[in-house]
Amino acid sequence: MMKLKYLFNNENLAEMLLKNWKYDPESIELFQYYRISSNAIYPFRFEGKTHLLRFAPVVEKNKDNVLAEFEFIAYLRDNGCGVLETVQSCAGEELVEVQTPWGAYYASVFKRVSGVQLDRTDLNDTIIYRYGQALGKLHRLSSQYTPVGAPRWSYGDVLDWIEDQLRDLPNETKTRMEVAILRDYFDKLPKSPSHYGLIHYDFEFDNVFYDQESGGCNIIDFDDAMYHWYVMDLVQVFECLHEFIPSEVYNEKMQCFIDGYRTEYDLPSDWETIVPACKRFAGLYGYARTLRSIADSWDHEPEWLMNLRARLAERMEEEAAGFGTDLNIL
Incomplete structure (x- = not known):
């Protein structure tokens, strides 16, 4: 989430960027x-087709x-994965940096993907199976x-960023301890290409669309992508399933997801051992x-903000x- 001061609707800014x-x-x-x-x-x-303008202040993002x-x-699109597509600006750029009366902003535009968000479906077995299949394909690819340009940041960079946020907060002692515990744990794990790579990180229902016509899923919002163990994505998925699926059918739906995943990619036999650490990282x-x-914070904040x-x-x-x-899983 961006700083709260950037959460206010600003249609004038949006139109200026658009x-x-x-x-x-x-x-x-x-x-x-x-x-x-x-x-x-x-x-x-x-031309009658829905597109999405995405923007954020330059201070909130890392350009690389x-x-x-x-x-x-x-890369994913070129290899047959159903993902969103960027639209070049009039100047031929995917990412535009604009100076505005509200400061400097990064802006980009995406075509809307086909299908319905998973949380607006009945989450039947076929949909859950395809959901797992989509993540398995993403992980396989x-x-x-191998990136051509600067690589996306990693879990270690995220931990560095967290430490930086805590630098002037003396009361966050336990949070610093948590950073140290997780860094020590993850740094000791092998980073095999079969288990570790660029993950989506937010592969939840609102970021995946089921297209009934094609029978597949389309994925959006890679804004949180990072290098991590593939299990991290699975942990986020299972948390999402817990939220939306009745407890009496949860295990059945989870297995359905895993079955779909395994049609595209193998799960390591010991994948469950790092689940607790991944939950702690999230x-x-x-x-x-x-x-x-x-x-x-500000005086007289609107009710929605409070x-x-x-x-x-x-x-x-x-x-x-x-x-x-202690993690108690080493």
């Missing part, structure tokens, strides 16, 4: 369906990471991938991002519950 691309002028009315989290996303149309994201997406990263996001702060504080408390404790 003018770097071709668009149907009347489709700006779709801006009302915006959403903002790690990026601002504003829908519009060009964004360009590495686009390179990986293009990732295991064969909690730590989420905590640190939220900590940075809510650092600023409610958001309360929800984020509750989630942070849950994420930090086990910080600094």
Whole structure:
């Protein structure tokens, strides 16, 4: 999530950025369906087809990471993986840096993928199977991938970033301990190309679309991609299944997902041994991002912002519950 001050709707900014691309002028009315989290996303149309404008302040992003994201997406598309597609600006750029009255921003545009978000389906066995198959294919292609430009950041870079966020926060002792525990654990694991590579990191229902016509899945939002163990993606998926699937059929659905995954890629026999560490990593990263996001505050904040702060504080408390404790899995 970006800092809270960037979460406010700003259609003037969106329109200013969009003018770097071709668009149907009347489709700006779709801006009302915006959403903002790690990026601002504003829908519009060009030649009647829905596109998505994505932007964020330059201070919130690492340019090399964004360009590495686009390179990986293009590689996946070229190899038959259903993923979103970037749209070049009028100047022929995938990523545009624009000086605006609100500061410097990075902006890009994507074509909307076909299909329906998984959380809007009935999550039947076929859909869950295809969901697993899509992740297995992504991991298989990732295991064969060598970037041409600067590589995407890794779990180690993320831990470095977290330490940097904690530098001037003396009360975050347990959080620092958590960083040290996880760094020590992951640094000792072998980084075999068959088990470790560029992962999606946010392979949850809202980022995967099921296309009934093709019978496959289309994947969006690689903004959180990083080099990590492939099991990290599985951990995020299983957490998502826990949230949406009734407990009495959870094991059946999880096996259905794994069966689909294995049609494209093999799971290591000992994959479950690193699940606890991956869960801890997700909690730590989420905590640190939220900590940075809510650092600023203002008098007379709108009610929606105060409610958001309360929800984020509750989630942070849950994420930090086990910080600094032994993993007990070495």
